[in-house]
Amino acid sequence: MTTIKAIIAQMSNPSPEDIAYVEKAYEFSKKAHEKQNRYSGEPYFIHPAAAALTLAEYGMDATTIAAGLLHDSVEDGCTTREEIEKEFGSELLFIVDGVTKLGTHRYRGAERHAESLRRLLVATASDIRVLIVKLADRKHNMQTLEHVPEHKRRRIALETLEIYAPIADRLGMGKMKSTLEDLAFPYVDPDAAHHTAEVRKLKTQETETGLARVQKEITGELSKKNFATLRTDIRMKGLWSLHQKLKRKHDDISLIHDIAALRIIVPTIEDCYATLGTVHALYKPLPGEFKDYIAFPKPNGYQSLHTTVVTPKAGIVEIQIRTEEMHRGAQFGIASHMSYKQLGKDLEKLEKETQISKFSSLSLSWIRWIIPSLMKVTKKEEDGTRNITKAPAWLSELVEAHSEVVGTKEFVDGLKEDFFSHRVFVFTPEGDVIDLPIHSTPIDFAYAIHSDLGNHIQGAKVNGKLVSFDTELRNGEVVEILSRDSAHPSIKWLEIARTALARRHIRTAIDTKESPQKHRK
Numbered sequence: 456m457t458t459i460k461a462i463i464a465q466m467s468n469p470s471p472e473d474i475a476y477v478e479k480a481y482e483f484s485k486k487a488h489e490k491q492n493r494y495s496g497e498p499y500f501i502h503p504a505a506a507a508l509t510l511a512e513y514g515m516d517a518t519t520i521a522a523g524l525l526h527d528s529v530e531d532g533c534t535t536r537e538e539i540e541k542e543f544g545s546e547l548l549f550i551v552d553g554v555t556k557l558g559t560h561r562y563r564g565a566e567r568h569a570e571s572l573r574r575l576l577v578a579t580a581s582d583i584r585v586l587i588v589k590l591a592d593r594k595h596n597m598q599t600l601e602h603v604p605e606h607k608r609r610r611i612a613l614e615t616l617e618i619y620a621p622i623a624d625r626l627g628m629g630k631m632k633s634t635l636e637d638l639a640f641p642y643v644d645p646d647a648a649h650h651t652a653e654v655r656k657l658k659t660q661e662t663e664t665g666l667a668r669v670q671k672e673i674t675g676e677l678s679k680k681n682f683a684t685l686r687t688d689i690r691m692k693g694l695w696s697l698h699q700k701l702k703r704k705h706d707d708i709s710l711i712h713d714i715a716a717l718r719i720i721v722p723t724i725e726d727c728y729a730t731l732g733t734v735h736a737l738y739k740p741l742p743g744e745f746k747d748y749i750a751f752p753k754p755n756g757y758q759s760l761h762t763t764v765v766t767p768k769a770g771i772v773e774i775q776i777r778t779e780e781m782h783r784g785a786q787f788g789i790a791s792h793m794s795y796k797q798l799g800k801d802l803e804k805l806e807k808e809t810q811i812s813k814f815s816s817l818s819l820s821w822i823r824w825i826i827p828s829l830m831k832v833t834k835k836e837e838d839g840t841r842n843i844t845k846a847p848a849w850l851s852e853l854v855e856a857h858s859e860v861v862g863t864k865e866f867v868d869g870l871k872e873d874f875f876s877h878r879v880f881v882f883t884p885e886g887d888v889i890d891l892p893i894h895s896t897p898i899d900f901a902y903a904i905h906s907d908l909g910n911h912i913q914g915a916k917v918n919g920k921l922v923s924f925d926t927e928l929r930n931g932e933v934v935e936i937l938s939r940d941s942a943h944p945s946i947k948w949l950e951i952a953r954t955a956l957a958r959r960h961i962r963t964a965i966d967t968k969e970s971p972q973k974h975r976k
């Protein structure tokens with residue numbers, strides 16, 4: 456059982472208020488889940504406590520850690536949203552609500568294209584912290600998947616591989632990505648997982664002693680030159696990622712040089728290049744294998760120097776050189792780049808500057824968490840001290856495409872269009888997000904909420920104005936359906952409806968309405 460002490464020990468610079476808040480959430484959650492058990496028969500509370508520990512390890516703020524503790528307390532425990540809000544505030548409730556909503560989203564066929572799911576999930580999560588809590592939740596669920604009924608395991612594991620690991624990757628959370636992948640792999644393809652583990656084991660025994668010698672040689676050489684090295688370690692390639700690479704190399708293990716890699720962490724970027732020089736002076740590098748991800752970060756923001764060298768003692772070895780900041784960034788991604796308190800303030804300011812309404816900001820607010828830091832990056836660029844690690848590069852690219860209108864409403868609109876080009880995200884009057892395929896109409900919207908509402912549409916309002924049924928909905932609009940018991944679908948609706956779901960319901964409704972008349976004839 457994860458203790459409150461263990462969680463607090465992982466928090467970065469918590470204030471006395473932060474500690475009290477997390478302690479309160481810990482006790483509250485323990486009580487809310489008191490009578491519940493996991494599939495394993497263990498107390499349910501071990502689950503939220505484990506998720507909270509992960510969040511603390513990722514350097515998340517007290518609100519997010521407490522949300523991790525409470526994320527299932529409404530859905531599965533015996534408490535209410537009102538109580539959570541009263542005790543822990545609306546910010547935390549928002550995260551808990553978000554996690555719950557993601558959890559209840561049903562995807563047809565886990566094998567659906569990952570990209571569309573990613574878009575959907577990312578957009579549905581209106582606060583990036585919702586996704587990070589969800590990832591911590593998923594991690595512990597995967598760690599305990601063996602206790603889940605067998606027929607559910609493969610689906611959950613596949614969903615983890617196809618949805619959650621790519622999200623972690625997209626957010627630059629490398630550690631979470633490989634953890635999720637390796638937890639899911641044995642359930643998705645047991646034979647391949649076994650084979651890959653065997654291959655890695657053979658290679659590990661072979662390389663570990665050799666690598667330790669190389670490690671000693673390099674650190675010795677660096678200290679001779681008075682270079683500062685913070686530390687070195689040996690990292691083994693993840694099983695899933697090794698499996699992917701083996702497939703690409705036709706199962707020829709001798710073509711893979713990075714099963715084990717030597718990692719060198721140094722204080723500054725200058726030290727990275729100096730250390731690289733020392734390494735290349737010591738061992739001959741393999742041509743074409745050197746990669747400068749510091750000058751050219753990967754799309755998710757990853758930075759490091761990679762080189763592959765031939766050593767007398769351990770054969771071909773991959774060496775990765777990076778700063779502590781890059782190392783944190785590679786492990787925790789977006790979570791390591793954000794100071795939420797500061798961003799919250801930036802966000803408020805941005806809201807004033809751009810006059811974005813409450814509704815239009817809702818679906819995009821997670822991106823806007825990041826925008827303020829991107830704006831700083833863009834400003835810095837003029838004096839040449841650009842800091843790319845501030846945000847994932849795929850986001851920077853989007854920003855750069857709209858750099859001339861940074862800070863304006865057009866900028867946010869442009870971002871919105873680029874990002875959500877295949878889906879529209881509209882709102883109920885209560886502010887719930889409904890996502891629909893592009894060109895959807897109020898009829899699709901009504902059926903997406905409930906078939907009963909769809910079957911009794913009398914009229915529709917968009918942003919408070921009455922519209923015709925064939926009006927195409929656009930991002931950010933607030934849609935209200937007026938219903939009347941005596942209203943019924945007509946055949947014409949079939950032409951207007953864009954979604955298969957709506958059409959199916961309309962056909963059923965027309966059929967059942969017509970058949971009694973046929974009987975009378």
Ligand code: MN
Pocket residue numbers: 502526527592
């Ligand atoms: Mn959970």
